[in-house]
Amino acid sequence: MSILAARGLKKYYRSSGGLFLRGGRLVRAVDGVDIDLEKGKTLGLVGESGCGKSTLARLLMRLEEPTEGTLEIEGTDFLSLKGGELRRARRMIQMIFQDPYSSLNPRLTVGSTIAEGIRIHRLARGAEVERKVGELLGKVGLPRAAYSRYPHEFSGGQRQRIGIARALAVEPDIIVADEPVSSLDVSVQAQIINLLADLQKDLGLTYLFVAHDLGVVQHVSDRISVMYLGKIVESAHAGELFSAPLHPYTEGLIASIPTAQPGRRIRAAIRGDVPSPVDIPAGCPFRTRCPKAFGRCGEDAPGLVEVSPGRHVACWLHEG
Amino acid sequence: MPEELLRIDSLKTVFHTEAGTARAVDGVSFTVGRGETVGLVGESGCGKSVTALSIMRLITDPPGRIESGSIFFEGRDLLSLSEKEMRKVRGNEISIVFQEPLSSLNPVFTCGEQIREAIALHQKLGRRESRERAIEMLRLVRIPDPEKRYGSYPHQMSGGMRQRVMIAMALSCQPKLLIADEPSTALDVSVQAQIIELLAELRDSMDMAILLITHDLAVVAQMAERVVVMYAGAVVEESPVRELFASPAHPYTKGLMDSIPRLGQGLERLPMIPGTVPDPLELPQGCRFSDRCPQRFDRCAVEPPLFELPGGRRARCWLRCGRDA
Numbered sequence: 001m002s003i004l005a006a007r008g009l010k011k012y013y014r015s016s017g018g019l020f021l022r023g024g025r026l027v028r029a030v031d032g033v034d035i036d037l038e039k040g041k042t043l044g045l046v047g048e049s050g051c052g053k054s055t056l057a058r059l060l061m062r063l064e065e066p067t068e069g070t071l072e073i074e075g076t077d078f079l080s081l082k083g084g085e086l087r088r089a090r091r092m093i094q095m096i097f098q099d100p101y102s103s104l105n106p107r108l109t110v111g112s113t114i115a116e117g118i119r120i121h122r123l124a125r126g127a128e129v130e131r132k133v134g135e136l137l138g139k140v141g142l143p144r145a146a147y148s149r150y151p152h153e154f155s156g157g158q159r160q161r162i163g164i165a166r167a168l169a170v171e172p173d174i175i176v177a178d179e180p181v182s183s184l185d186v187s188v189q190a191q192i193i194n195l196l197a198d199l200q201k202d203l204g205l206t207y208l209f210v211a212h213d214l215g216v217v218q219h220v221s222d223r224i225s226v227m228y229l230g231k232i233v234e235s236a237h238a239g240e241l242f243s244a245p246l247h248p249y250t251e252g253l254i255a256s257i258p259t260a261q262p263g264r265r266i267r268a269a270i271r272g273d274v275p276s277p278v279d280i281p282a283g284c285p286f287r288t289r290c291p292k293a294f295g296r297c298g299e300d301a302p303g304l305v306e307v308s309p310g311r312h313v314a315c316w317l318h319e320g
Numbered sequence: 321m322p323e324e325l326l327r328i329d330s331l332k333t334v335f336h337t338e339a340g341t342a343r344a345v346d347g348v349s350f351t352v353g354r355g356e357t358v359g360l361v362g363e364s365g366c367g368k369s370v371t372a373l374s375i376m377r378l379i380t381d382p383p384g385r386i387e388s389g390s391i392f393f394e395g396r397d398l399l400s401l402s403e404k405e406m407r408k409v410r411g412n413e414i415s416i417v418f419q420e421p422l423s424s425l426n427p428v429f430t431c432g433e434q435i436r437e438a439i440a441l442h443q444k445l446g447r448r449e450s451r452e453r454a455i456e457m458l459r460l461v462r463i464p465d466p467e468k469r470y471g472s473y474p475h476q477m478s479g480g481m482r483q484r485v486m487i488a489m490a491l492s493c494q495p496k497l498l499i500a501d502e503p504s505t506a507l508d509v510s511v512q513a514q515i516i517e518l519l520a521e522l523r524d525s526m527d528m529a530i531l532l533i534t535h536d537l538a539v540v541a542q543m544a545e546r547v548v549v550m551y552a553g554a555v556v557e558e559s560p561v562r563e564l565f566a567s568p569a570h571p572y573t574k575g576l577m578d579s580i581p582r583l584g585q586g587l588e589r590l591p592m593i594p595g596t597v598p599d600p601l602e603l604p605q606g607c608r609f610s611d612r613c614p615q616r617f618d619r620c621a622v623e624p625p626l627f628e629l630p631g632g633r634r635a636r637c638w639l640r641c642g643r644d645a
Contacts, residue, residue, distance in 0.1 A: 257510050
């Protein structure tokens with residue numbers, strides 16, 4: 001059952017065009033994306049920088065208003081909510097950010113940071129707030145003494161735990177995690193991934209896990225969607241996507257990951273750079289870098305079609 | 321074993337801060353052979369980048385200071401050279417490529433001009449010749465349309481292209497040693513693979529040694545012949561690459577390898593190293609890794625030396641005392 005459903009989400013920005021130019025060019029950051037989050041499951045969203053994955057995450061949080069499209073959370077039209085209704089609905093979906101250094105207020109103690117959401121949403125009052133915060137600290141593996149300390153006294157991994165406790169404080173159903181482990185060291189990264197998995201099991205949370213590291217995404221996700229230049233180009237069960245990728249971009253990404261096996265020379269499977277989102281190639285957006293591009297790819301863009309149950313791909317090679 | 325090119329001996333680099341003295345590099349020794357690629361691996365704060373900056377003598381003093389030790393390059397101790405002599409070594413014989421190409425390039429000069437300047441300075445070539453050589457370098461690092469790209473400013477290029485420019489600049493004087501400090505970390509996966517492939521090809525064709533500094537064991541597995549693992553300012557393990565991955569000798573190396581999520585692995589919990597890297601201001605007594613080590617025992621209260629193991633391996637762990645790797 002899907003707890004969050006987005007249809008045809010688009011976010012276009014007008015670039016400023018520089019100091020001496022008037023008007024700007026249209027940046028199609030998110031260009032018609034459908035997303036379904038299944039209750040209690042994790043959807044991994046992968047893509048390289050500039051593919052629109054973070055913008056998409058912000059649209060789902062309504063930190064940005066979409067140019068077009070619909071968004072339903074638990075059956076309510078999230079985009080039409082205003083004022084108090086929106087504030088109440090926001091409790092359902094919370095975010096964890098990439099940079100645990102800049103996403104915490106340096107002037108607030110850890111306790112007040114976590115308590116803020118509880119107070120705003122009136123989930124507890126008085127001494128009860130403090131008890132709840134203490135419980136949350138325990139849940140994310142921080143000592144109770146952290147309550148009255150400040151963010152700068154903690155390491156990157158511990159700060160990410162604070163960020164997780166803050167997100168959990170308002171008892172959300174959905175967590176949007178935008179590159180939650182990419183700024184952490186390998187040994188700490190594993191701790192946070194395991195913590196997120198434990199919390200999901202205990203609390204029945206639904207995750208959207210946004211990351212560029214395919215190894216990490218594969219480990220945490222039930223399903224994975226691959227984004228390229230504002231569009232989803234492939235979506236499948238995690239295992240399937242890696243064992244038999246259908247889209248040439250997915251295939252190239254998987255082949256580009258260095259493996260920890262000595263002697264295996266790395267192969268740059270995708271040539272060139274991601275085109276600028278103001279200058280998206282006509283037709284299939286990936287065709288300029290695709291080793292399998294042919295005539296049709298330059299003519300029109302392939303849509304995302306279901307090629308087998310639960311398996312979607314946008315490529316003329318896999319048409320229906 | 322290739323002939324020795326670089327030998328670092330008991331290097332100690334410290335930073336004096338208000339909170340105390342941080343022993344960033346605390347008695348590090350290793351060598352790099354001619355034409356050899358050595359991976360220097362560790363997590364943030366382990367001292368790998370400070371080691372690189374010490375080799376180049378780019379430690380800002382104060383607050384930093386190379387306290388003791390020596391760095392022999394082709395038999396000369398770099399630490400005893402005058403600043404003027406050192407300037408001839410930098411860029412000419414040893415070059416460095418940093419992680420963030422955008423902040424390493426000057427935004428107000430074209431990329432080509434910056435490479436040309438490096439060439440003109442070190443090789444005493446005229447404007448036309450150095451320009452031609454710069455274009456040649458751009459072609460070497462596979463920048464398409466190098467004549468035209470010569471006139472591009474850093475902001476007009478993508479991250480991958482800028483890193484190619486940095487590599488072109490670093491290699492323009494055909495150094496004997498290239499220090500690559502996280503050369504592909506800031507790049508996207510697809511571009512990261514391109515840069516590593518390029519570095520590997522250039523190393524083979526130019527016959528230079530590379531000291532590859534990275535936190536990414538997979539990148540090391542692909543490129544290095546020998547690996548030096550650092551933890552909290554000290555070398556904890558050194559080994560040829562195959563042996564390291566086949567049987568890590570130090571519990572820290574093993575922990576690092578196990579905690580990387582691998583493709584094709586199921587959804588079971590990731591093995592992890594508990595705790596965090598120690599504060600360089602307050603290094604633990606005894607073995608630096610002991611407070612996080614699953615195999616700790618009473619001897620770990622005393623810091624172990626770097627034991628020599630068969631097969632050219634070394635490990636700083638009491639478990640390896642008098643045993644085979």
